[in-house]
Structures are given as structure tokens and as C-alpha cells.
Amino acid sequence: MRTLRLALWGLLGIGAAVFAFLLATRDPAPAPQVVTFDDTDVQASLGGRFTLTGADGQPFDSASLQGTPYALFFGFTHCPDVCPTTLARLVKLRRDLGDDAAFAIVFVTVDPERDGPEEVGKYAELFDTPIIGLTGSREQIETVKKQYGVFGEKVGEDPDTYNVEHTASVFLIGKDGKFVATIAPEEGREAALAKLKRIVG
Amino acid sequence: MHIKTFFAALAASALCACQPAQPAATPHVEDAWARSTAPGQSMAAIYMTVTNEGETPVRLVAVSSDVAGKASMHQTLVENGIARMHPIDKGLAIEPGDYATFQPNGDHVMLEGLKRQLTPGETITLTLRFADGASVEAPVAIVEAGSR
Numbered sequence: 001m002r003t004l005r006l007a008l009w010g011l012l013g014i015g016a017a018v019f020a021f022l023l024a025t026r027d028p029a030p031a032p033q034v035v036t037f038d039d040t041d042v043q044a045s046l047g048g049r050f051t052l053t054g055a056d057g058q059p060f061d062s063a064s065l066q067g068t069p070y071a072l073f074f075g076f077t078h079c080p081d082v083c084p085t086t087l088a089r090l091v092k093l094r095r096d097l098g099d100d101a102a103f104a105i106v107f108v109t110v111d112p113e114r115d116g117p118e119e120v121g122k123y124a125e126l127f128d129t130p131i132i133g134l135t136g137s138r139e140q141i142e143t144v145k146k147q148y149g150v151f152g153e154k155v156g157e158d159p160d161t162y163n164v165e166h167t168a169s170v171f172l173i174g175k176d177g178k179f180v181a182t183i184a185p186e187e188g189r190e191a192a193l194a195k196l197k198r199i200v201g
Numbered sequence: 202m203h204i205k206t207f208f209a210a211l212a213a214s215a216l217c218a219c220q221p222a223q224p225a226a227t228p229h230v231e232d233a234w235a236r237s238t239a240p241g242q243s244m245a246a247i248y249m250t251v252t253n254e255g256e257t258p259v260r261l262v263a264v265s266s267d268v269a270g271k272a273s274m275h276q277t278l279v280e281n282g283i284a285r286m287h288p289i290d291k292g293l294a295i296e297p298g299d300y301a302t303f304q305p306n307g308d309h310v311m312l313e314g315l316k317r318q319l320t321p322g323e324t325i326t327l328t329l330r331f332a333d334g335a336s337v338e339a340p341v342a343i344v345e346a347g348s349r
Contacts, residue, residue, distance in 0.1 A: 080244040080312070081277045082284040084236050084346055085305035091347035122239040127347035151283050160243065161313055168284035185279050185306050 047171070047179035050144045052108065052136040055121025060134055062177065069199035070104035070132075071183075072171040074150045076111035076164050077123040083107075084126075086170060086185065091127050093192055102200050103172075105131045110152030110166050112141050148179075172199045228253050228261070228295065230339035233327060235312075236346040238319045245269075245319055247310035247327055247341050248303045253295040260332035261301065262292040266341075268325050270314030277306050286311075292332060321345040 054060040071090050075083035090105045097103075107124055109115035112135050115123075120133030135141070145152055148171055156162035169182040172195060181195045233249035247266075253259050264272045274289035289308065295301050303309050310327065319325065321343055329337045 077239065077242055078244045080246040081275070081286070081309050082279075082306060084246075088236065088305075088347050088349060119239075119241060122241065126237060126239045126242075128345060129347055155285075163286055165283055165285045167282055168279045169282055184282065185284070 046148055047173060047177075048147050049177065050140075050147060052134040052140055052144065053117055055117050055124060055133045057117040060132075065104060065106075065173075066177055067175050068104050069102075069175050070106050070173050071196070072106045072108065072148070072173055074108050074110050074145065074148070074152060074166055076109050076166070077115050077119050078111070078161075079164070082168055082185070086168070087127055087131065089192075090170065091129050091131075093189070093196060094129070096189075096193060097196065097200060100129055103196065105129075106134065107131055108134045108141070108144060110141060110145065110150070111154075111164050112136060112138055172196065174199045227335055227337055228255070228259050228329070228331065230327075230329065230337055233339045233341040234344050234349065235319060235325070235341055236349070237321045237343050238315060238346075240318050242318070243313065243315050245312045245315060246305075247272075247312065248305060249310075249327075249339065249341070250300050250302050251293075251295060251329065252300040253297055256297050258294055258296050259335075260292045260294045261329055262332050263330040264310050265328045265330075266312060266325060268316055268319070269312035270316065272310055272312050272327070274303075274308065275311045276308050279306070319343045321348075 050062045052060050052062075073083075073086055073090070075086065077083075087105065087107060094100060094102055094105065107120065109120055115135050117135055120135045124131040124133030136144070144150075148167075150167045152164055152166040154162050155165055169184045171179060172181045172183065174180045180199050183192045183195055229252045231250045231252065233247060235245050235247045238245050247264075251261060261274070264274060266272050274293060275286045276289055278285050278287060284306075293301050293308070301308070323343045324340045325343065327339045327341050329339060331337075
């Protein structure tokens with residue numbers, strides 16, 4: 001009886017060891033990058049100067065925003081829910097601050113195949129307040145996405161109706177062009193306003 | 202016929218009689234709205250509250266609108282900071298006295314293949330179909346994109 005019990009415990013031990021080994025050696029799932037605004041290392045490494053294409057088809061250098069704080073959002077014009085919701089939210093927050101020049105709203109498409117200068121331009125005009133719509137070559141967009149740790153990936157095969165899953169947070173950039181904080185969709189109005197005041201002040 | 206059986210049959214027929222005879226109260230749609238779209242924009246989202254004022258559960262199974270090639274129910278989920286959309290393909294059950302909310306960054310009706318631009322101030326029609334065959338036509342107000 002005693003031997004049997006020992007043998008069983010032994011088997012259990014081996015099982016646990018195998019399980020631990022499998023757990024340690026399995027391929028880690030590709031974790032999407034999540035931006036935490038309180039991490040100063042992340043803060044220092046995020047962002048930077050970029051060049052994209054404006055709605056007029058001309059190159060847009062982010063240095064032209066020097067001295068202007070801005071809210072940067074990555075999306076696409078065929079996005080039914082999250083993108084217009086986020087832009088409408090920024091528009092309302094800017095109105096809450098009482099000044100349409102308090103900060104710039106910059107919309108960068110993560111879908112340059114469908115969103116050319118004309119598309120981002122018309123989309124930016126939709127909100128009836130100044131919004132800077134930007135696109136660029138695939139490479140340019142990829143570069144900016146990397147700078148901000150932004151995820152963006154096509155879902156679906158149909159060239160007209162595919163969706164793009166993408167980072168939903170807004171990046172706040174100070175007057176000096178440096179990244180300051182993010183606003184996540186689930187954050188309330190007060191939290192968002194408090195963060196905006198950090199770049200606007 | 203035994204008197205007992207007779208009463209049982211009578212009770213059963215009474216039960217059967219009152220259930221189908223009672224017309225199911227039509228679910229009620231309130232505050233249906235969508236943002237205006239840019240020229241060439243192919244997608245839009247409709248938000249609304251659907252209330253089940255009846256006595257029995259209902260299941261919203263399909264939506265359609267003549268302004269779009271396709272309409273479907275979707276749920277936006279932000280997972281690890283990334284916005285994803287999941288189809289609500291099994292329909293949406295609403296218990297008696299309860300309501301379903303379609304709101305920004307949540308459940309919404311997705312219009313795909315818009316046939317025309319949606320302009321502020323106009324009203325479009327959304328048709329909701331329920332599992333019991335009932336259908337409801339709801340007016341949807343198109344609002345200035347930045348206003349809501």
C-alpha cells in the first residue's frame with residue numbers, strides 16, 4: 001500500500017515537472033503593445049518627429065506643430081464606431097476647454113491603401129472643427145506606428161469592407177513635441193480633461 | 202369522459218386559448234441616431250435603445266436599412282488597448298421589461314456599403330426583425346458627426 005502511494009506521488013511529481021517545463025518553453029503569444037502613460041521609460045521612448053502626407057497631398061512634417069500641443073489618434077475612415085466616437089469625443093473635450101485652438105487634433109490613418117489625402121481630408125472636415133487628417137506611404141505609416149507602439153492589422157479579405165483592428169487610445173503630445181500621456185476609451189471625461197490640461201496649460 | 206379528464210382538458214384549452222390570442226407587444230425603439238458621414242465613407246454605426254414592453258422574451262435577429270448594402274449587429278470590444286469588432290450573429294435576447302442599449306464603443310448596428318452620404322438633420326429608416334417574425338421600422342436621426 002505504502003509503495004503504491006509513493007509511486008503515485010512520484011508520478012504526480014513527474015507530471016508537475018513536465019507541465020512546468022511545457023509552460024516555460026511554449027511560444028509566448030504575440031502580446032500587443034500596451035502603452036502605460038505612467039511609465040517614464042515608455043514616455044521617453046515613445047513618439048518623435050515624423051513626416052506624413054497632408055490632405056493637400058503635400059508632405060506634412062510634425063515639426064510644423066512645434067509650439068502647439070496636440071492629440072494624436074490612429075484610425076481609418078471606414079471605421080464605423082470607434083474612430084468617429086473618439087474624434088467626436090476629442091472635439092467635445094476641446095469645446096469643454098472653451099477654445100478650438102487649445103490643442104490640435106491629428107488623425108493618422110492606419111489604412112493608407114484605402115485612405116489617400118482626399119479621403120483623410122474629407123473625413124477630417126466631417127467634424128466641423130479643425131482636424132488634421134494625415135496619410136502616407138505604407139512605410140511612412142509603419143514608421144509612425146512603431147514610434148508610438150501602435151497596433152493596426154487588417155481583418156477580412158474583401159478589399160472594400162475589411163476592418164482594421166487598431167490601438168484605440170489617444171496620444172497627447174506637448175508643445176515641445178514630446179509624448180505626455182494617453183487617453184484610453186474607457187477613461188471618463190474628468191480624467192481625460194485633467195490629462196489634456198497637462199498639455200494645454 | 203371522466204369528469205376529472207374533462208376538467209383537465211378544459212383547463213388546458215383555457216391555457217392554450219389565452220396565450221396565442223394575446224398579440225405580442227411590439228418592442229419599442231427609442232433615440233435611434235447615427236453620425237453624419239464623409240463623401241465616399243462606406244460605413245456607419247447606428248445607436249439606439251430597444252425596449253421589450255411585452256410579457257415574453259424577444260430576440261432581435263436582423264437589421265436592415267435601404268441606405269446600406271448590408272446592416273448587421275456588432276459589438277466593439279477594447280482588449281489590451283486594441284479596438285476589435287465582434288459580430289452579434291446569434292441575435293440579441295431582451296427579457297420582458299428589459300432593454301438593449303446600442304451605444305458608441307459598445308453594441309452597434311453597423312451599416313456597410315453605404316449607398317449615399319448621411320447628412321446632418323436627415324432621417325433614415327432602420328428595420329429590426331425579431332425571432333417571432335415581428336418587425337419594427339425605426340426612424341434614425343443623422344446628427345453632426347462631432348456633436349455626439
